[in-house]
Amino acid sequence: xxxxxxxxxxxxxxxxxxxxxxxxxxxxxxxxxxxxxxxxxxxxxxxxxxxxxxxxxxxxxxxxxxxxxxxxxxxxxxxxxxxxxxxxxxxxxxxxxxxxxxxxxxxxxxxxxxxxxxxxxxxxxxxxxxxxxxxxxxxxxxxxxxxxxxxxxxxxxxxxxxxxxxxxxxxxxxxxxxxxxxxxxxxxxxxxxxxxxxxxxxxxxxxxxxxxxxxxxxxxxxxxxxxxxxxxxxxxxxxxxxxxxxxxxxxxxxxxxxxxxxxxxxxxxxxxxxxxxxxxxxxxxxxxxxxxxxxxxxxxxxxxxxxxxxxxxxxx
Numbered sequence: 001x002x003x004x005x006x007x008x009x010x011x012x013x014x015x016x017x018x019x020x021x022x023x024x025x026x027x028x029x030x031x032x033x034x035x036x037x038x039x040x041x042x043x044x045x046x047x048x049x050x051x052x053x054x055x056x057x058x059x060x061x062x063x064x065x066x067x068x069x070x071x072x073x074x075x076x077x078x079x080x081x082x083x084x085x086x087x088x089x090x091x092x093x094x095x096x097x098x099x100x101x102x103x104x105x106x107x108x109x110x111x112x113x114x115x116x117x118x119x120x121x122x123x124x125x126x127x128x129x130x131x132x133x134x135x136x137x138x139x140x141x142x143x144x145x146x147x148x149x150x151x152x153x154x155x156x157x158x159x160x161x162x163x164x165x166x167x168x169x170x171x172x173x174x175x176x177x178x179x180x181x182x183x184x185x186x187x188x189x190x191x192x193x194x195x196x197x198x199x200x201x202x203x204x205x206x207x208x209x210x211x212x213x214x215x216x217x218x219x220x221x222x223x224x225x226x227x228x229x230x231x232x233x234x235x236x237x238x239x240x241x242x243x244x245x246x247x248x249x250x251x252x253x254x255x256x257x258x259x260x261x262x263x264x265x266x267x268x269x270x271x272x273x274x275x276x277x278x279x280x281x282x283x284x285x286x287x288x289x290x291x292x293x294x295x296x297x298x299x300x301x302x303x304x305x306x307x308x309x310x311x312x313x314x315x316x
Contacts, residue, residue, distance in 0.1 A: 024258055025258035025264070028251040028252070028254045028255040028258065029251075029252070029255040029267035030267065032249075032267060033271045035244060035247050035251065037271045039239050039240065039248065040103070040112075040116055040271070041239075042235055042238075043100075043103055043239075044107050045235070046232065046235075046236055046240075047104055047108055049228065050224075051224070051228065051236070052220075053103075053104035053105055054219075054220050056236065056240055057096075057097035057100040057212055058225075059237060059241055060100055060240035060241050060245045061097060061205055061209045061212055061245065063240065063245060064204075064205035064208075064209070065206045065208065065209025066209070067205070067241070067245075068198075068205045068246060071202055072202040072203065075199070079198075080196070080199045082195050083199060083203055087189075087193060087195075088207055090189065091186060091190070091200055091203060092204050094182045094185050094189070096204055096208040098182065099183060102178050102179040102182070103119070103175070103176065105172070105175045106172040106176040106179065107172070109173075110161065110171075110175075111169065114157055114158075114161065114172075115172055116176075116271065117153065118154060118158050118177055120180065120268040120271050121150045121153045121180070122154060122176075122181060122184075123180035123184050124150050124184075124265040124266070124268055124269065125154070126181050126184035127187055127188065127264075128265050130185065131191075131262050134192050135261065137260050146266065154177075158177075186204075187256055188261065190256070197253030197256075198250050198253075200253060201253065205245055205246070255267060
């Protein structure tokens with residue numbers, strides 16, 4: 001094979017790898033967005049049916065811990081490098097039971113659509129800022145415009161809630177925003193420490209199950225869960241434990257690894273629309289015209305920004 005042919009072959013392989021990486025990142029990002037939409041709708045439904053944040057955290061991390069515990073035991077030495085005890089605890093605090101409690105608590109006080117818009121916009125803004133600050137990712141003009149648009153969305157959506165002093169919706173908005181900040185920090189640390197996405201998900205799930213599980217059983221017991229229907233319990237096991245606790249978390253971490261945080265943070269803008277679609281079927285709660293407009297604009301804006309920055313992240 002001549003040098004020219006060899007060069008062409010190498011170029012073709014490089015282009016093929018970049019194309020595959022871009023398509024894989026898109027697939028993982030969409031999977032995470034849809035999974036979070038279903039998880040948020042399941043959370044809203046569970047809260048409406050009387051389950052508490054402790055119940056949901058127990059279901060999520062017990063299910064995820066049972067699924068990923070064997071994998072963690074088998075691969076602790078070869079695929080969990082960089083996961084010291086202190087790092088594992090930090091990740092478990094950021095993406096563990098406190099995160100679920102904030103989302104469930106926010107669902108009790110704030111409208112579903114408003115909460116999703118705020119949480120995911122805060123997640124994107126904080127994630128992009130952390131990526132720029134900690135990881136040195138570049139912000140081009142289009143992404144700066146997206147960052148400004150997300151910030152404006154937070155102000156427009158959350159502003160009326162804080163101006164209305166007759167309700168406690170502002171507490172829910174703060175809880176949703178706190179959840180967005182925590183998950184953004186989790187994603188940034190996984191990238192900064194170069195931890196394998198599935199390993200990060202596994203250690204969060206297992207540590208949360210081992211610490212929060214005994215606490216829940218000792219304080220709350222299983223009395224409340226034993227009284228709910230098998231349909232609702234199964235819905236939460238799938239939505240909280242399998243989809244949110246394993247699939248969506250791992251998929252988004254893989255998306256970040258392939259695309260970089262700045263580009264990956266565009267995918268959560270698709271989640272509110274998915275969440276409202278799932279939520280309307282579970283709870284019958286429909287968004288207002290204003291909320292529906294923001295949902296549509298968020299999804300269209302995210303798709304435009306994704307199309308405008310098609311190049312996948314260069315990986316070592």
